[in-house]
Amino acid sequence: MKSIISKIKLVLSLLLIVFVSSCDDDNEIDVVKPVINLIEPENEDILLTGEEVHFEMELSDDIMLGSYKVEIHNNFNGHDHSNFNNHNLYILNQSNQITRSESERDPFAYNRSWDLSGKKNVHIHHHEIVIPKDAATGEYHLIVYCTDAAGNESYVVRHIVIDDAD
Amino acid sequence: MYLRIRVCIAILIFISLHNLYADTISNIFLNEVIVKDSFLDTKKKTTVQSMEIIAKNYIQKRFSGNIINSIEDVAGVHSMDIGSGFSKPVIRGMAFNRIAVVENNIKQEGQQWGADHGLEIDALNVENITIHKGPGALLYGSDAMGGVIEINEKVIPFEDIFFGEFFAAAKSVNESVGASLMIGLKKNNWYSQLRYTEHRFGDYKIPTDTIIYLTQKIPIYNGRLKNTAGKENNISWLLKYRKERTSLQLQISDVYQKTGFFPGAHGIPDLSRVEDDGDSRNIDYPYSFVNHLKAIINGKYSFDNVIFSADVSFQNNHREEISLFHSHYPGQTAPQKDPDKELEFRLNTYQSIMKGVILSGDNVRHTIGVDVQSQNNEIGGYSFLLPQYDRVTLGGFIIGEYKLSSTLNLQGGVRYDIGRIRAEGYDDKYLYEYLISQGYESSMADNYQTRSYDVDKSYKSLSGAVGISWIPFNNHSFKFNIGRSFRLPGVNELASNGVHHGTFRHEQGDPNIKQEEGWQFDFSYDYTGEYIGFSVSPFLNRYSNYIYLRPTGEWSVLPHAGQIYRYTGCKAMLVGGELTGYLKLPMNFRYELAADYVYTRNEDEKLPLAFSPQPALRQTLSFEKSGFNIYVQSHIIGVQKRIARNEDITKSASLWHGGVSYELPFKKYKAELILSARNIFNVRYYNHLSFYRKMEIPEPGRSFNLMLKIPFKAKI
Numbered sequence: 001m002k003s004i005i006s007k008i009k010l011v012l013s014l015l016l017i018v019f020v021s022s023c024d025d026d027n028e029i030d031v032v033k034p035v036i037n038l039i040e041p042e043n044e045d046i047l048l049t050g051e052e053v054h055f056e057m058e059l060s061d062d063i064m065l066g067s068y069k070v071e072i073h074n075n076f077n078g079h080d081h082s083n084f085n086n087h088n089l090y091i092l093n094q095s096n097q098i099t100r101s102e103s104e105r106d107p108f109a110y111n112r113s114w115d116l117s118g119k120k121n122v123h124i125h126h127h128e129i130v131i132p133k134d135a136a137t138g139e140y141h142l143i144v145y146c147t148d149a150a151g152n153e154s155y156v157v158r159h160i161v162i163d164d165a166d
Numbered sequence: 167m168y169l170r171i172r173v174c175i176a177i178l179i180f181i182s183l184h185n186l187y188a189d190t191i192s193n194i195f196l197n198e199v200i201v202k203d204s205f206l207d208t209k210k211k212t213t214v215q216s217m218e219i220i221a222k223n224y225i226q227k228r229f230s231g232n233i234i235n236s237i238e239d240v241a242g243v244h245s246m247d248i249g250s251g252f253s254k255p256v257i258r259g260m261a262f263n264r265i266a267v268v269e270n271n272i273k274q275e276g277q278q279w280g281a282d283h284g285l286e287i288d289a290l291n292v293e294n295i296t297i298h299k300g301p302g303a304l305l306y307g308s309d310a311m312g313g314v315i316e317i318n319e320k321v322i323p324f325e326d327i328f329f330g331e332f333f334a335a336a337k338s339v340n341e342s343v344g345a346s347l348m349i350g351l352k353k354n355n356w357y358s359q360l361r362y363t364e365h366r367f368g369d370y371k372i373p374t375d376t377i378i379y380l381t382q383k384i385p386i387y388n389g390r391l392k393n394t395a396g397k398e399n400n401i402s403w404l405l406k407y408r409k410e411r412t413s414l415q416l417q418i419s420d421v422y423q424k425t426g427f428f429p430g431a432h433g434i435p436d437l438s439r440v441e442d443d444g445d446s447r448n449i450d451y452p453y454s455f456v457n458h459l460k461a462i463i464n465g466k467y468s469f470d471n472v473i474f475s476a477d478v479s480f481q482n483n484h485r486e487e488i489s490l491f492h493s494h495y496p497g498q499t500a501p502q503k504d505p506d507k508e509l510e511f512r513l514n515t516y517q518s519i520m521k522g523v524i525l526s527g528d529n530v531r532h533t534i535g536v537d538v539q540s541q542n543n544e545i546g547g548y549s550f551l552l553p554q555y556d557r558v559t560l561g562g563f564i565i566g567e568y569k570l571s572s573t574l575n576l577q578g579g580v581r582y583d584i585g586r587i588r589a590e591g592y593d594d595k596y597l598y599e600y601l602i603s604q605g606y607e608s609s610m611a612d613n614y615q616t617r618s619y620d621v622d623k624s625y626k627s628l629s630g631a632v633g634i635s636w637i638p639f640n641n642h643s644f645k646f647n648i649g650r651s652f653r654l655p656g657v658n659e660l661a662s663n664g665v666h667h668g669t670f671r672h673e674q675g676d677p678n679i680k681q682e683e684g685w686q687f688d689f690s691y692d693y694t695g696e697y698i699g700f701s702v703s704p705f706l707n708r709y710s711n712y713i714y715l716r717p718t719g720e721w722s723v724l725p726h727a728g729q730i731y732r733y734t735g736c737k738a739m740l741v742g743g744e745l746t747g748y749l750k751l752p753m754n755f756r757y758e759l760a761a762d763y764v765y766t767r768n769e770d771e772k773l774p775l776a777f778s779p780q781p782a783l784r785q786t787l788s789f790e791k792s793g794f795n796i797y798v799q800s801h802i803i804g805v806q807k808r809i810a811r812n813e814d815i816t817k818s819a820s821l822w823h824g825g826v827s828y829e830l831p832f833k834k835y836k837a838e839l840i841l842s843a844r845n846i847f848n849v850r851y852y853n854h855l856s857f858y859r860k861m862e863i864p865e866p867g868r869s870f871n872l873m874l875k876i877p878f879k880a881k882i
Contacts, residue, residue, distance in 0.1 A: 029773050031809055066719055073725040109604060113721045145728040151717040152811050153728050157382060 033154040034061040034146045036068075041142060043158050048165045049135050052127035059124065059146050065116040066147035070129065072110035075139040075159070108135035108162060117149065137163050214577045214633030214645055216690045216703050218243075218297040225292060227827060227840055229335060230871055231342065231365070233289035237315075241744035241760035242299050242703075244779045246855040247865070252284025252423065256855055257299055258705060259740050259764035259779055260312025263656050264682075266302060269317040270417055270462045272479040273306055275515040275541065277456075279656045282668045282857050286421040286458035286483065287317070288400035290333055290346040291361050294318040299744075300705070301686045303629045303651035304579045307537055307561045311651035311682065319415075320359065322406065323352045329879035335365075339844070339869030340394070341446070342367030353882065357406040365398040368446040369426075373850040373867035377430075384430045387442035391863065393450050396425030413466040424455035427489075428863070451506065452489035458482070473523040483513040491548060495600035501548055508667070510546035515539065529569035533579075537561040543657070549667060553592050553618035555657045559585040578632035584625065585654050589661040591620035597724075606723060614723060618661045619677045627652040627681060641699075643692045653682040659713050659733040665724050668857075672722035673715060674732045682735075684709030700747035700759075705740075712738035714768065714775060717811050737769035758786040766808070776810035780818070780854050793829030793836070798822065806854040816859065819851030825871075832876055840873040 037058040047053055059065055108131060116122060142158040218240050228236045234245040234253035245253040246261055255265050267274040267285060277283040295317055302310035323329065330349040336342065344365035351358050369390040377384050386392075402419035426449045429439040443450065459482045466475040487509040491500035500506075521535040541557040565579035593615045601611035631649035638644070662675040690703035716734040742764035749757040761783040766775035781804035788797035805818040825842030845851075848868040852859055 029771070031773065031811055031813075033812070067721070069721045069728070071725060109600075109725065111604065111723050111725070143726075145721070147717075147719055147729055149719075150811065151719045151729065153717060155728055159382075 030063045030148065030150040031152060032062045032148075033152040034059060034065055034148045036144055036146050036154055036156045038144055038156045038158065041158055041160055044161065045158070046161045046163050047131055047140075049131050049137065049162060050133035050165065051131060053129040053131065054127060055129055056123075056125045057144065058122070059116065060121040061148040061152075063120070064149035065119050065122065066149045066151070067113050067115045067117070068124070068144060068146040069113035070110065071143045071145070072108060072129075072140055072160075074107040074109070074136070075141050076107065076136075105134050105136040107138075108132060108140065116146075131162055135162055137161075212575055212635055212637075214575060214635045215647055216299045216645060216688055216705075218299070220295045220297065222293045225289065225295065226333065226873065226875060227825070227842075229289060229873065230337060230844060230869070231289075231340075231344075231367070232284065233287050233292060233295075234285060236289055237295060237297065239760065239784060240297060241746050241762040241782075241784075242742075243297060244782070244855055245853075246281070246777070246857070247853060248282050248284045248857050252425065254278065254283070254285050255315055256777070256779055257297065257313035257315075258707075258742060258762075259766055259775070259777075261777060261855070263309050264312035264653060265315065266306045266310035266313075267315045267317070268302075268306060269460075270319060270415070270464055270479075271477045271519060272460075272462050272481075272517055273309065273539075274458075274460075275481050275513060275517075276458060276483040277485055277511055277513065279658050280668070282427075283456070283485070284423065286423060286456055288346075288361070288363050288398075288402060288419070288421055290363050291348075291400065291402045291419070292317050293320050299703070300647055300688050301629075301631065301649040301651035303649065304563060304565060304581050304631050305535075307539075307559060307581065307583050307629075308585065308627075308652060308654045308681075311653050311684070311686075320404065322357050322408075323350075325352070326354065326882050327352050327879055328882050329877070331878070332876045333873070335871065335873045337367070337869055337871045339866045340367040340370035344398075351882075355407055355409040357404075357408070359404040361400075361402045363398070363400040366447070367397070368395045370394050371867050372864050373848045374864055377862050377864075379430065379861045379863075382437075384437065384440055387440070388446075389867070390446055391428050392430070392440050392442065393426035393448075393453070394428055395447050395449050396423065396453075397449075398423045411468040413464075415464040416461070418459075418461045420460075421458045422455070424449060424453065426450060426453040427487075428858070428861075430861070452487065452508070454485065454487040456483065456485040458484075471525045473525075475519075475521045475523075477517075477519040479515075479517045481513075481515040481517075483511070483515075485513075486510045486547070493548070493596065495594075495596040497599055498548070498596040504546075505548075507547045508549045509551050510544075511552060512544040512546075513541065514543075515541045531567045533563075533565040533567075535563050535565075537563070550592060550594065550617045550664065551662070551666065552657060553589045553661050555587060555589040555621075555661070557585065557587045557654075557657075559583060559654070573637045575635045576632075577634075578630070580628065580630040583627045583629070583652070585627075586624045587621060587654065587657065587660065588623075589618060589621040589657050591616065591661075592618040594664075601723065604723075610723070614663075617664045619663065619675065621657075621660045621677045623655075623660065623677070625654050625681050627683065641694050643694075645688075645690045645692075647686070647688050649686045651684065651686060655679050655681060655713060655733075665722075665727045670726060671715075672724055672727035672730045674730055676733050679713060679733055680711050680735055682709060682713055683711050684738075697750045698748070700745070702743065702745055704743035707740040709738040711735040712768075712775075714738075714810075716771075736771065738775060739765075739767045739769060740775070741765050754789055754791045756788050756790070758784075758788070760784045763804075768810070774808035774810055776813055777855055778806060778808055778810075780804050780806040780816060795827045796825070798824040803851065803853075813854075814860065816852050816854035819849055821849055821851065822846045835877050835879070837874065837876040840871075840875070842871045842873075844869045844871065 040054045040056040140160050140162055142160050145155040147153045225236045232253050234255050237243055238245040242258050244256040246256050247253045257265055263279050276286050298314040302314035328351050333346040335344045346363035348361040371389050372391055375386050399422045404417045406415045462479040464477050488506050489508040491505050517539040519537045524532045539559045543555050545554050561583040563581035568576045570576055594617050598611050598615035629651050633647035636644045660675045660677055662673055666673045686707045688705035692701040693699055713733055713735055715731045718730045718732050720730045722730045744762040747759045763781040764779050766778045768775055783802040786797055786799040801821040803819045806816040823844050827840040829836045829838050845868050850864045853865050
């Protein structure tokens with residue numbers, strides 16, 4: 001019986017070794033995602049056509065931020081985006097200038113990134129995103145992505161509505 | 167009688183020694199259950215590789231919807247759950263194309279590269295399973311580098327008999343009901359078996375009323391994950407002829423699975439889409455179905471000193487994902503035919519293996535073989551994920567097995583493989599137009615519109631393994647193995663470029679990516695005493711090239727995408743082990759323990775690899791007496807803090823499972839009634855390997871499973 005007990009002890013101590021070794025950590029490596037605190041726009045906010053978007057957020061990372069990106073696309077008819085055809089989209093190039101517009105109202109799309117390298121905490125506040133005057137009104141998604149210098153990424157989604165001013 | 171069994175066992179020891187994996191000839195001797203069990207035990211001891219043999223009874227007792235869930239109690243094996251009822255296997259931290267599932271010598275070929283694709287096998291049509299935890303590249307080539315789950319050939323009754331089995335199961339967590347009927351007939355040299363299985367299940371229950379995904383609070387109505395209902399219909403027919411030196415077998419099987427996707431996790435969550443539709447059993451959009459048709463012929467002829475065998479097979483895996491037509495780029499309109507068919511894959515696989523086993527005396531045996539496989543994937547649907555491709559591989563191998571003494575066995579072999587993969591490029595013109603309209607340069611739009619690169623690559627690889635098993639004393643056995651194995655890159659790793667609709671990442675292949683290669687070492691020590699037994703099996707795998715999805719830090723310009731993730735090779739290490747033990751206690755009580763741990767490391771980035779399993783510890787206390795069995799199991803899942811970039815830490819959990827089974831006399835047969843409960847305390851926990859993990863969707867809550875098995879037979 002004693003030998004059995006000693007064997008159990010052996011088994012348990014081996015088990016302990018296995019589990020203790022699981023506590024090893026690659027501490028030097030950054031796997032912590034940056035934190036996005038998106039203040040404006042808020043969920044279900046109504047953004048007006050022809051106006052600038054009041055965009056405000058705080059970004060922080062435990063080591064170093066990388067960059068952030070804002071992406072807006074439509075969410076017409078929930079997940080069924082089939083209603084549009086023959087579109088001539090607004091050309092909203094990287095410098096945010098509208099280069100072409102059509103009388104027909106077309107969905108608005110936006111995709112732009114900003115560099116944050118060298119920073120650990122930033123407060124972002126700008127009005128660089130402009131909703132074109134005749135953007136198709138309706139539901140949109142606004143997504144803010146942020147990476148840190150190591151490539152850890154976090155993102156926040158806002159359901160927004162684009163509507164005319166009147 | 168005793169002597170006869172011993173002689174039989176002795177023969178089987180010899181035969182099993184010469185059987186690296188399953189071989190039909192050995193089953194000829196398996197007419198008595200007692201012998202069979204001993205045979206399996208002996209096989210386990212003398213085979214040089216670490217392996218676990220799981221009996222049918224065990225699989226059925228632990229049955230909870232699919233084959234992987236039934237075997238995940240085995241130390242070192244984890245299940246990667248797809249949600250709904252489907253899972254895929256993970257062995258020692260390796261999954262996807264790194265694990266081969268083999269039935270009748272033929273590797274199952276589905277869409278195993280996909281994180282949201284399950285395994286198309288009827289769990290109830292499986293008799294015994296052998297799990298090889300080390301590399302199986304020697305016999306199965308590419309894809310078997312992480313391990314092999316081998317579905318053993320069916321044991322054929324010795325006498326002429328008509329027999330069958332009826333199995334029914336119900337499960338509370340998703341209100342599933344299933345039944346399976348098998349009938350078999352053995353007459354002279356012929357044997358035939360037919361099985362039909364059907365399951366239907368509703369939306370599964372999770373112990374929460376809200377999940378948080380992409381910082382959005384998503385309500386879970388009635389504690390059910392909407393639209394995770396599904397169904398499964400399987401049919402399988404086996405015909406076997408055996409006479410003297412000849413054995414011929416044909417097995418045709420078809421597995422059909424259809425299941426819904428939780429709409430809140432398919433794209434950006436929209437609250438309107440997760441609202442209760444009042445029906446927990448309907449399969450609404452989006453959903454997927456898969457049909458896997460498989461036909462395998464195994465032939466074998468034994469000369470005096472040579473056993474020749476040939477395995478020929480055809481598999482068709484047809485998968486479709488159906489989601490109401492949507493496009494992120496204007497201009498694309500719904501197709502006339504099948505407007506809601508988002509993705510379609512039709513994968514045809516032809517495989518043939520020829521083997522000659524040369525016996526030289528009692529103690530030496532050589533196997534020479536050739537393995538040819540040809541694959542072709544056709545695609546359809548309004549969306550794009552994987553290109554059309556074909557893949558041909560040819561491998562030749564030689565394996566030597568030597569019984570050096572009554573206690574020492576040596577096995578070794580080499581294998582050479584060549585392979586060619588050709589993928590057809592694919593451009594998305596709607597995407598191009600969209601990007602141009604957004605003001606991007608045409609060169610940039612051109613790069614992004616290529617959803618799949620043109621690939622035509624050839625590979626060659628030399629792999630090999632050598633191992634010993636040493637049984638110095640009756641109850642002690644040692645095994646040591648060194649192997650070198652490889653894996654050809656998957657088509658997704660070579661050719662893809664674009665947003666993966668399931669992971670919501672821009673995933674980019676690399677047409678010049680190198681094949682995976684690595685060395686594997688494993689050791690095991692087994693002690694099997696009358697009252698106590700345990701085994702320790704540590705392993706170390708080092709890969710000179712291991713493919714992973716690397717976050718690049720470069721923003722994708724595509725809608726719905728953050729940074730680009732690129733398939734990249736790295737040096738990697740996986741180290742860990744399993745510990746199992748049993749203790750026979752007084753009064754028919756028995757205690758069992760199974761623990762496993764894997765440490766993974768991407769040596770280039772000094773980071774853990776993604777999808778590293780959480781450590782697990784299972785302790786089971788059972789009582790068995792005259793057909794009555796009761797068990798209670800404590801299942802502790804450790805925290806996974808060692809995460810790759812953009813994974814989340816998965817917390818630890820402590821679960822309790824239990825069950826009762828009783829063999830009740832039913833006419834002259836013994837019917838078996840099994841009642842089991844999983845996650846008795848309805849603990850909310852997460853599985854680091856689950857497809858739904860990143861959406862913070864917890865694992866299923868408490869479930870009661872009820873099973874009834876009625877065997878029947880009649881002599882003819």
